[in-house]
Amino acid sequence: MTSHTTAQVLRYTAFSSDPAGGNPAGVVLDARGLDDAAMLALAAEIGYSETAFLTAAPEHAGGTPGRVFDARYFSPKAEVPFCGHATVATAVALAERIGPGDLLFHTPAGPVPVSVTDDGTGAPQATLTSVEPQVTDVEDADVAEALAALGWQAAELDPALPPRIANAGARHLVLAAAGRARLADLDYDFERLARLMRRLDLTTLQLVWRESETVFHVRDPFPVGGVVEDPATGAAAAAFGAYLRELGAITADARLTLHQGHDLGRPSTLTVDVRAGDPRIRVSGTAVPLP
Structure with missing residues (x-):
């Protein structure tokens, strides 16, 4: 071995x-x-x-x-x-x-x-094609527990983007903030959120704020992985594309831009392509070696 x-x-x-x-x-x-x-x-x-x-x-x-x-x-x-x-x-x-x-x-x-x-x-780009995604409802009590762990109020959520669990290879709870300031202020109960995520078999929470029709800012707490927050989360981006399509919140063919990591000082850009007639989601981005 x-x-x-x-x-x-x-x-x-x-x-x-x-x-x-x-x-x-x-x-x-x-x-x-x-x-x-x-x-x-x-x-x-x-x-x-x-x-x-x-x-x-x-x-x-x-x-x-x-x-x-x-x-x-x-x-x-x-x-x-x-x-x-x-x-x-x-x-x-x-x-x-x-x-x-x-x-x-x-x-x-x-x-x-x-x-x-x-x-x-000097910056090659990779495009992954997800497995076929699933989007399911989430119990109100589980949403309430997630909000309590985050220190968020239900009134701070965007009613146009209701909570769901989305899976394009890993499970993510999608919660949409009504304002950028709510998303920027993230200070959560690590152990409480980790317990909920383990019970629901979640990989991250996909916390989002919609800037425009196709531009979003996202953050991903990852306590179950031993990490406070992910600065770029491709699996959650794929799941989020499926979530938006399931809600009818985007056109049948859509290219989305997700900005992540800015609040951590590690800015990231993820491109998400949703195509009519193809259930799978494509996520693209560059990658470079670390010194």
């Missing part, structure tokens, strides 16, 4: 072309020989919200040989079924080594195609 201390770890930030922005992710391109305990220990040692671990998939796994991988994602506390920012970071890291083009990641949530393009500006 390979020791986690000998595994080669790359560090990238996703959803920013500036190393000072985006969401850092650990990337292990060859995780052969690492068992679950070793991957979790390495993710905890790295300390980022997630680290991705790849192994080459069997030839019969579909896609182009040499560009198909089994992917797993670990936070410092636990494995998560899917992570968007670590997927983008990993896809760019791969593309820098084997060239841009199409990749296929077999994740615990299902198969996730990723396409990487490079226009020569």
